[in-house]
Amino acid sequence: MHTFLCSQVEDIVDTGTTLSSLIANLVSKGASSVSVCTLLDKPARRKIQVELVGEGKFYRGFECPDYFVVGYGMDFAELYRNLPYVGVLKPECYK
DSSP, X not given: OOOOSOOOOEEEEOSSHHHHHHHHHHHHTTOSOBOEEEEXXXXXXXXSOOOOBTTOOEEEEEEXXXXXXXXXXXXXXXXXXXXXXXXXXOGGGTO
């Protein structure tokens, strides 16, 4: 039997740092299996390889190149979050 502790979709998996910490936290609370669902995955920026637990699976909507993406809930300095689409922010906007 599976019990779901949380069921949210992550917006983006980038370096893997936050996700690895989250998985470790769930395991410390007794999770025997952890699956991940993300809208965007940026494997080119990964610093920590994400280790799933048990029979966990990694679901991604799209693989994203190394661009700064905004919209659909993702922001830059609290801007662009409400865009009804995912867009690429020009480098001159954030550098």
